[in-house]
Amino acid sequence: MKIIAFNGSPRPGGNTEILLTEALKPIQESGHAVTVFKLNGMDIKPCQDCGGCATTGICIQKDSMQKVFDAIREADRIILASPIFFFGLSAQAKAMIDRCQAFWCEKYLLKKEIPAGPFGRKGLLLLVGGMKKETGKECSAGTAKAFFRTVSVPEHEILFFGGIDVKGDILKHPTALKEATEAGEKLGQ
Numbered sequence: 001m002k003i004i005a006f007n008g009s010p011r012p013g014g015n016t017e018i019l020l021t022e023a024l025k026p027i028q029e030s031g032h033a034v035t036v037f038k039l040n041g042m043d044i045k046p047c048q049d050c051g052g053c054a055t056t057g058i059c060i061q062k063d064s065m066q067k068v069f070d071a072i073r074e075a076d077r078i079i080l081a082s083p084i085f086f087f088g089l090s091a092q093a094k095a096m097i098d099r100c101q102a103f104w105c106e107k108y109l110l111k112k113e114i115p116a117g118p119f120g121r122k123g124l125l126l127l128v129g130g131m132k133k134e135t136g137k138e139c140s141a142g143t144a145k146a147f148f149r150t151v152s153v154p155e156h157e158i159l160f161f162g163g164i165d166v167k168g169d170i171l172k173h174p175t176a177l178k179e180a181t182e183a184g185e186k187l188g189q
């Protein structure tokens with residue numbers, strides 16, 4: 001199986017990265033091919049709403065998204081991991097998602113779904129926020145659902161941990177790492 005993961009956090013070794021690493025452990029141990037995209041270090045320009053993809057499903061901007069488009073097309077499993085910033089996904093994650101408008105055009109205008117392989121296509125959303133209230137989870141989950149469905153992932157699990165603010169706080173959470181490992185195990189099946 002091919003698994004790709006997007007880390008939307010700009011903080012190296014931060015809570016999102018720790019959680020994502022934990023979720024990926026059982027997948028890597030099972031021998032699946034894993035590619036992690038650290039979005040903060042990539043050249044991903046925001047969507048320009050130029051309409052260039054409307055008739056072709058192909059984005060005309062040439063940057064790091066070219067390899068992301070290819071990876072999404074081939075993926076059996078997709079993990080999206082992001083901190084909550086201003087009640088939503090990080091700008092790094094959102095920029096990548098907006099560029100998937102090319103897939104939206106392909107799917108909904110050109111009526112071509114990304115075909116699923118023999119393992120089907122599944123997703124996992126990992127969210128970490130400093131606040132305990134769930135507004136950030138709800139807003140982020142709406143955007144993430146639109147992303148997953150657009151890239152032809154019909155089902156995805158969500159893990160959200162609130163009250164996690166200082167770098168490394170996630171390590172003190174009583175169940176987060178275990179839940180992430182279990183979600184990774186399930187995703188790899």
Ligand SMILES: Cc1cc2nc3c(=O)[nH]c(=O)nc-3n(C[C@H](O)[C@H](O)[C@H](O)COP(=O)(O)O)c2cc1C
Binds near residue numbers: 015082087
């Ligand atoms: C610009 C910015 C905006 C934030 N906005 C929110 C927010 O709206 N809700 C929330 O729960 N946490 C918010 N936080 C806190 C982060 O979600 C929290 O620190 C998280 O653990 C960061 O994850 P990371 O270590 O993976 O980067 C914000 C942090 C930053 C830097």
